Amino acid sequence: MKMPICDLCLRSNTLCKRCEKKLREKKITELDIEMARTLYAIDRRYGIGNVTFKKSFESDGLIVMMVGKGDVGNIVGKRGKIIRILKRKFNKKIRVIEETDNIKELVAEIISPARVMGMNIIYPVSGSAINKIRIDETSKDKMPADVSVIEDIVKRIIKKDIKIVLE
Numbered sequence: 001m002k003m004p005i006c007d008l009c010l011r012s013n014t015l016c017k018r019c020e021k022k023l024r025e026k027k028i029t030e031l032d033i034e035m036a037r038t039l040y041a042i043d044r045r046y047g048i049g050n051v052t053f054k055k056s057f058e059s060d061g062l063i064v065m066m067v068g069k070g071d072v073g074n075i076v077g078k079r080g081k082i083i084r085i086l087k088r089k090f091n092k093k094i095r096v097i098e099e100t101d102n103i104k105e106l107v108a109e110i111i112s113p114a115r116v117m118g119m120n121i122i123y124p125v126s127g128s129a130i131n132k133i134r135i136d137e138t139s140k141d142k143m144p145a146d147v148s149v150i151e152d153i154v155k156r157i158i159k160k161d162i163k164i165v166l167e
């Protein structure tokens with residue numbers, strides 16, 4: 001498994017100097033550490049496979065986990081077994097997604113099975129252009145969280161401002 005903290009730190013409750021530094025410099029978060037240790041424990045018990053866990057983002061009841069290419073299935077587990085354990089442990093909704101540069105794809109993965117209708121660029125009077133993503137309003141009840149929560153998480157993932165609207 002490829003994790004944001006080292007093997008030693010996965011197995012213990014303390015952090016080595018190097019991992020501690022990553023936390024201090026905000027390259028990783030407390031949530032990343034807890035998630036990595038939880039995945040490690042689940043792997044020892046059930047075997048998740050050689051997956052990569054990159055980062056996690058949390059906002060008001062929703063956690064988005066970013067994993068390596070092709071690793072979503074293994075982390076969700078057979079019939080959602082692994083994801084159910086994680087949901088219970090963190091008591092939050094959890095979405096597992098692959099890292100992508102495509103903003104539309106990213107939003108689509110997070111809100112699935114709700115649907116993205118399209119994306120266009122808006123130009124505010126001042127400031128730089130913003131991507132506006134349109135979500136099918138008739139599918140909004142299938143979203144894992146409110147628009148504002150999704151917007152907040154996506155902004156932190158891509159480190160850019162975006163706007164999400166229902167239409």
Ligand SMILES: [Zn+2]
Pocket residue numbers: 005006007008009015016017018019020
């Ligand atoms: Zn370490």
